[in-house]
Amino acid sequence: MSHTVAPLKIGDIQIWPPLVLAPMSGVTNRTMRALYRPFGFGLTVTEFVSSNALAYGSRRTMEMIDQHGLEKPVSTQLWGDDPQTMAAAAKVVRECGADIVDINFGCPAPKVTKTNGGSACLRDVDRCEAIMKAVVDAVDCPVTMKMRLGWTQDDLVYVDVAKRAQRAGVQAVTLHARTAKQFYKGSADWEHITRLKQAIEIPVIGNGDLDDAQTAMARMRESGVDAIMIGRGALGNPWLVSQIRDLMEGRAVAPVPSAAERLGFCIVHYRTMVDELGEQRAVPQMRKHVALYLKGIAGAAHVRERIMRIDTAAQAIAVIEETIERVAGAAQVAA
Numbered sequence: 237m238s239h240t241v242a243p244l245k246i247g248d249i250q251i252w253p254p255l256v257l258a259p260m261s262g263v264t265n266r267t268m269r270a271l272y273r274p275f276g277f278g279l280t281v282t283e284f285v286s287s288n289a290l291a292y293g294s295r296r297t298m299e300m301i302d303q304h305g306l307e308k309p310v311s312t313q314l315w316g317d318d319p320q321t322m323a324a325a326a327k328v329v330r331e332c333g334a335d336i337v338d339i340n341f342g343c344p345a346p347k348v349t350k351t352n353g354g355s356a357c358l359r360d361v362d363r364c365e366a367i368m369k370a371v372v373d374a375v376d377c378p379v380t381m382k383m384r385l386g387w388t389q390d391d392l393v394y395v396d397v398a399k400r401a402q403r404a405g406v407q408a409v410t411l412h413a414r415t416a417k418q419f420y421k422g423s424a425d426w427e428h429i430t431r432l433k434q435a436i437e438i439p440v441i442g443n444g445d446l447d448d449a450q451t452a453m454a455r456m457r458e459s460g461v462d463a464i465m466i467g468r469g470a471l472g473n474p475w476l477v478s479q480i481r482d483l484m485e486g487r488a489v490a491p492v493p494s495a496a497e498r499l500g501f502c503i504v505h506y507r508t509m510v511d512e513l514g515e516q517r518a519v520p521q522m523r524k525h526v527a528l529y530l531k532g533i534a535g536a537a538h539v540r541e542r543i544m545r546i547d548t549a550a551q552a553i554a555v556i557e558e559t560i561e562r563v564a565g566a567a568q569v570a571a
């Protein structure tokens with residue numbers, strides 16, 4: 237079977253398939269990354285980590301940069317507005333196993349932008365450049381950067397920042413094609429991703445609103461990007477990633493699993509989170525995941541409501557098992 241796209245190369249690291257799991261704070265912890273990676277991600281990225289917090293090395297922060305030592309290659313994402321603090325943080329995450337250090341110039345959340353971090357850096361492109369230079373100088377591994385189009389629609393700085401990245405020695409750029417002020421409104425504008433690919437020589441990773449396999453491949457082809465990054469589309473539906481990998485590897489797309497199989501995997505996800513984080517932390521975190529696995533399933537709203545009120549893993553898993561029995565029974569009747 238011949239591949240339909242080329243591997244992604246970031247520095248000396250060859251990545252197959254060129255499919256990247258988007259960093260998602262509060263979602264893509266090491267447990268979730270380890271569970272989702274085998275579906276077909278060639279590269280996973282940690283949740284963003286504050287460079288200031290790393291200076292204190294709290295247990296929770298160190299947990300955020302851990303990858304079980306198994307996830308290869310893995311990129312660790314950092315945010316902050318001070319070049320020297322970012323450089324020091326990059327050294328720490330490299331020592332802790334990061335194969336790639338990624339710089340966040342994309343987060344629009346006020347708790348980050350109020351201290352000039354994330355997408356707020358795009359308001360000061362000289363600062364962006366200073367941060368990128370400092371991080372590249374600090375580590376012996378590839379440095380990448382993820383950004384939005386700019387702070388506002390009137391100030392689209394992505395080509396300028398990407399050119400500065402290239403000059404600074406950054407080895408790949410991810411573009412989420414929305415402005416910071418858009419948050420998640422409207423749709424990602426892939427025209428800008430095409431423009432960025434034409435403007436720089438280093439690899440470009442396109443990101444935004446890819447939630448079906450055919451569209452993802454079409455976007456990749458049309459924009460000419462070196463890789464695509466998937467976030468929300470894969471949540472509760474990692475089979476999307478397998479389908480994209482099928483297309484990248486020249487195979488027919490595997491059918492999506494039944495609702496019962498999907499919920500069966502949801503239980504595996506639940507139990508793994510409880511094993512690794514403990515019940516007290518896993519139960520609230522799993523509520524949003526369960527809701528996503530339930531998407532499109534008959535009676536999902538009622539099940540979601542019950543899950544939101546439950547405080548123990550055993551009760552939640554019992555509700556999911558009950559739902560599996562119901563949907564499997566309904567499928568038999570329909571057949």
Ligand SMILES: Cc1cc2nc3c(=O)[nH]c(=O)nc-3n(C[C@H](O)[C@H](O)[C@H](O)COP(=O)(O)O)c2cc1C
Pocket residue numbers: 258259260261262263282283284313340342343382412443444445446465466467468469
């Ligand atoms: C809950 C959530 C948390 C996110 N956290 C991060 C983050 O830590 N770092 C980052 O660069 N982007 C973060 N993002 C943005 C995603 O990486 C991605 O750029 C965005 O969701 C668009 O891609 P999608 O349409 O495939 O979801 C987050 C998005 C979501 C929904």
